[in-house]
Amino acid sequence: MKKAVFLDRDGVLNEVMxxxxxxxxxxxxxxxxxxxxxxxxxxKEAGFLVCVVTNQGGVxxxxxxxxxxxxxxxxxNKLLAAEGAxxxxxxxxxxxxxxGCRCRKPKPGMLLELARKHGIxxxxxxxxxxSETDIGAGRAAGTRTIRIGAPxxxxxAASSLLEAAVIIVRHEVETAGGQDRRSG
Numbered sequence: 001m002k003k004a005v006f007l008d009r010d011g012v013l014n015e016v017m018x019x020x021x022x023x024x025x026x027x028x029x030x031x032x033x034x035x036x037x038x039x040x041x042x043x044k045e046a047g048f049l050v051c052v053v054t055n056q057g058g059v060x061x062x063x064x065x066x067x068x069x070x071x072x073x074x075x076x077n078k079l080l081a082a083e084g085a086x087x088x089x090x091x092x093x094x095x096x097x098x099x100g101c102r103c104r105k106p107k108p109g110m111l112l113e114l115a116r117k118h119g120i121x122x123x124x125x126x127x128x129x130x131s132e133t134d135i136g137a138g139r140a141a142g143t144r145t146i147r148i149g150a151p152x153x154x155x156x157a158a159s160s161l162l163e164a165a166v167i168i169v170r171h172e173v174e175t176a177g178g179q180d181r182r183s184g
Contacts, residue, residue: 001121004088005043005168006111006138008129009054012148012161013076025064027075035162037083042165044086046172049118052076052090053110053127053137059094066094089114105129106136111143128164144171 010016010024015031017023024030043050052073058064064072073090080087091110093103103109115122127138130148138145144155146164151157156171158164 001119001124002049003047003124004049004051004114004118004120005125005165006051006053006114006127006141006143007161008105008127008131008134009052009076009090011130012128013052023058023063024072025058026068027071030072030075030079032076032079033161035160037080037085039161039165040080040085040087041083042162042169046165046169048125048168049088049120050086051088051114051118052092053105053114054090054092055097055105055133056092056094057097057104060096060099069094089118106133106140108137108141111137111141115141126168128158128161 007013013033013036014024015021015033020031021029040050056069059066059069069092077087091114093101093110095101095104114120122142125143126146127134127143128146128148129135132153135145135147135154146156146158146167147154148158148160148164156167158167
């Protein structure tokens with residue numbers, strides 16, 4: 001089975017709540033954060049699938065259409081590809097925040113679906129996010145977790161996706177490919 005790194009989108013891959021952009025509601029609102037292409041490339045080189053899992057309640061609330069969301073994701077892929085980085089898959093929850101769906105983080109639905117689709121071993125995988133809901137989804141799915149900006153509830157903390165990628169690669173080396181040496 002494959003190992004993967006699941007990434008939240010807003011605040012991990014791209015700017016949100018900055019001077020340039022408040023929310024990403026159209027493709028021109030998407031600006032990559034520093035080091036993101038390098039981090040994605042490094043994770044791919046380390047043998048991980050890289051998948052995005054993102055709550056996009058703005059669709060359900062009417063701030064954007066699903067067609068516009070897909071255009072935002074095409075722009076994300078285009079910006080990354082221009083730097084030689086590739087995302088393997090993107091899953092999103094378009095439902096309203098209070099819809100009670102199975103896919104909205106902190107529920108693990110998106111991670112579980114991607115795991116089934118791509119043959120991912122969740123115990124050898126990581127969830128990187130900048131909020132408690134991201135960490136909750138990773139924990140519920142059985143992944144290791146890294147929180148950008150704060151250690152609250154996560155296995156690791158990092159200041160950026162690039163630092164998180166370094167933590168993952170270092171952890172993989174120290175534990176012989178994700179298998180803790182003490183266990184066998």
